[in-house]
Amino acid sequence: MSDTIISLRSISKRYGAVLALDDVSAEIVRGEFFSLLGPSGCGKTTLLRAIAGFEEPDAGVLQIDGQNMAEVPANRRPTNMVFQSYAIFPHLSVGENVAFGLRRRGLSRAETARKVGAALEMVGLAGLEARASHALSGGQRQRGALARALILEPKVLLLDEPLSALDKKMRNQMQEELRRLQRHGGITFILRTHDQEEALIMSDRIAVMFDGRIAQIATPQTLYRRPSTRRVADFIGSMNFVPARVVSEQGAAYELEVTGFGRAPISHEQAPEGVSGRNGVVGIRPETLTILFGAEAAGPHVVTGVVDDLVYYGDMTYYDVRLPGHEEALRISMRNTAGRRVLERGAEARVAWSPETFVYFP
Amino acid sequence: MADTSAGERASRRREAVRGFSLVSPPLLYALLLLAAPLSAVVVISFWTQDYLTLTPGFTLDNYEQALTRPVFQTLLSRSLGVALLVTAVTVVLAFPVAYYVSFHVRPERKALWIFLITIPFWTSYLLRVFLWRVILGYNGVLNTGLLGIGVIDEPLTFLLYNVNAVIITLAHAWAPFAILPIFVALEKIDRSLLEASHDLGESRVRTFLRVTLPLAMPGVVAAVLIVFIPTIGDYVTPSLVGGSSGQLIANMIQVQFLRLNNAPLGAALAVTTMLIVGAMSVLFLLFTRRYLRGQQ
Missing domain, CATH: 4.10.220 (Light-harvesting Protein)
Structure with a gap:
């Protein structure tokens, strides 16, 4: 964590009555793929634009590579952005677009052409220098915008929802390529996205934002397994919330009474917000519950419920199973592996659960 | 099938x-x-006229006269000069206005600004030309004002009844026609393009030169044509504020038709002017073609 490229300390930004950024602090490490994730209006756009230099924070310190950026305009910052709309200059060819930022480097014509060629090749647009920019497809524009930013070898590349306008197949392909480019070039990438799946796939670390504040900064695995608040848990992936009560507390462990499940021991880390008060909820991921079929051996923790509904996806089946004492059905996802049959509505389901995957929120 | x-x-x-x-x-x-x-x-333009009688036929005499007689050549080149100058002045002054309204006026106020810009059209063109006579005249507002504050000792006489007055009056009259197309072109520029340019290292001035101006060119080209083409044929303005030295080719065409009873010569002058304006416009469009294509 020592090699910080971007340091945000108590950044605030207000638009009229709206507090877009509320005391945001974070350290972004050199060479990592960092994502800003949150619902629309959570402040991630403002934060990204503040890093780029398009918004001036009202308060706080923003440092890039150890330098205070307070008086530094966007054109003097070691950052480049790939815009959501791609912002490809319509009056310039693809090559001219990519070479746009090189003017100030004072390179020879041959050197410029070589660099542009290399940049276009890197993003898979080799040989399209002379193509009119309006003749590019959406995916090609996106690559052009990427080449135009990467050719300047920025310390930080800012990606402003770059994939939201692409179709699913193209998006998956670009996600892989972005990761490849990032690992290959060693440039710090900061991605703004509202798509939690995209953030999980691509990032080394993710900052989840709500209402202008960072709720949690963590690796994708930690974020998924140990969300720090109920709101984060709800936002990332799908999660069942079941009422629970703390019955005893012994040092670094608690014992919970979970409605429908019974007694469940959990560790200290599984209650990130502590256990203030006795009543709370337990978050359970659908894939951590297992429906047992016939001969499958039962562990120590098994409850029996009824299949309320199910959705069949081919590779997966999503069950809604109602346990005794539950008002809402539990979502359980099962992989349709060999020999596993699909239960019918109304069938009895034996559900195996593992308390070590539970997360408790007061 | x-x-x-x-x-x-x-x-x-x-x-x-x-x-x-x-x-x-x-x-x-x-x-x-x-x-x-x-x-x-x-x-x-190919006929002949004897007093009030038009005689059909085919002669190129009118064109020969239109192209070779010094008075026509003088008037035509003066008209072209005035039109070019009026166009240049109008468009150069219109651009900052359009730019201001597009970039610095709050979105909800833009319609009001555009509305204000078109206010001069509420009065007739003739009235506006007469107003310029009141402003620029020997005892006009400008001279009286300048005399009053002691900047000048005697009234300025180069203001009215010459080419200057024609240029000022026309530039004022055509300003909204130049502002509107430039405004529309500026409005169509995606603001993220300007941010992209800034992000890629260019200052505000360079961004203007490399992005804003080229993208506004369709509007500028339209403004130039909208002002240039009608200006060269204008005859009301020169006849009211131009004096004898400010007469333009259109005045001569009017004289040929209505006073000298030589409609064929007037027609030939009109056709010649039209062809020249047409040719210049086509050349201008060819010259600015690279800015006009490739933009949605």
């Missing part, structure tokens, strides 16, 4: 008939009010 293609042909024919019936009113209008007078002028 034969059936469907026959059906298709019939439906296409029906569509064509409907299309013609839809365009026929404006088509009729265009034929009557544009094509007919224009052809009449072209035809008459």
Whole structure:
């Protein structure tokens, strides 16, 4: 964590009555793929634009590579952005677009052409220098915008929802390529996205934002397994919330009474917000519950419920199973592996659960 | 197969008939009010006139005169010069206004600004020209004012009844026509393009030169044509504020038609002017072509 490229300390930004950024602090490490994730209006756009230099924070310190950026305009910052709309200059060819930022480097014509060629090749647009920019497809524009930013070898590349306008197949392909480019070039990438799946796939670390504040900064695995608040848990992936009560507390462990499940021991880390008060909820991921079929051996923790509904996806089946004492059905996802049959509505389901995957929120 | 293609042909024919019936009113209008007078002028330019009698025929004498007589050459080149100057002044002054409204006026106020810019059209063009006489005249507002605050000792006489007055009056009259297309072109510029330029290392000034101006060119080109083409044919302004040294080719055409009873010569002058303006406009469009293509 020592090699910080971007340091945000108590950044605030207000638009009229709206507090877009509320005391945001974070350290972004050199060479990592960092994502800003949150619902629309959570402040991630403002934060990204503040890093780029398009918004001036009202308060706080923003440092890039150890330098205070307070008086530094966007054109003097070691950052480049790939815009959501791609912002490809319509009056310039693809090559001219990519070479746009090189003017100030004072390179020879041959050197410029070589660099542009290399940049276009890197993003898979080799040989399209002379193509009119309006003749590019959406995916090609996106690559052009990427080449135009990467050719300047920025310390930080800012990606402003770059994939939201692409179709699913193209998006998956670009996600892989972005990761490849990032690992290959060693440039710090900061991605703004509202798509939690995209953030999980691509990032080394993710900052989840709500209402202008960072709720949690963590690796994708930690974020998924140990969300720090109920709101984060709800936002990332799908999660069942079941009422629970703390019955005893012994040092670094608690014992919970979970409605429908019974007694469940959990560790200290599984209650990130502590256990203030006795009543709370337990978050359970659908894939951590297992429906047992016939001969499958039962562990120590098994409850029996009824299949309320199910959705069949081919590779997966999503069950809604109602346990005794539950008002809402539990979502359980099962992989349709060999020999596993699909239960019918109304069938009895034996559900195996593992308390070590539970997360408790007061 | 034969059936469907026959059906298709019939439906296409029906569509064509409907299309013609839809365009026929404006088509009729265009034929009557544009094509007919224009052809009449072209035809008459080859005729001769003796006092009040027009004699059909075919002679190139009128064109020979129009192109070779020094007075016509002087008037034509003066008209071109005035029109070019008026165009340059109007567009150069219009750009900052359009830029200000597009970039610095709050979105909800833009309509109000555009509305204010068109206010001069509420009064008749003649009235506005007369107002300039009041402002620029020997005892006009400007001279009286300057005399009053002691900047000058005697009234300035180069203000009215010469080419200057024509240029000032025309530039004022055409300003909204130049502002509006430039404003529209500026409005169409995606603001993220300017941020992208800034992000890629360019200052505000360089961003203006490399992004804003090239993208505003369609508007500038439109403004130039909208101002240049009608200005060269204007005869009200020069006849009211131009004096004898500020007369333009259109005044001469009017004189030929209505005073000297030489409609054929007037027609030849009109056609010649039209061709020159047409040729210049085409050249201008060719010259600015690279800015006009490739933009959605």
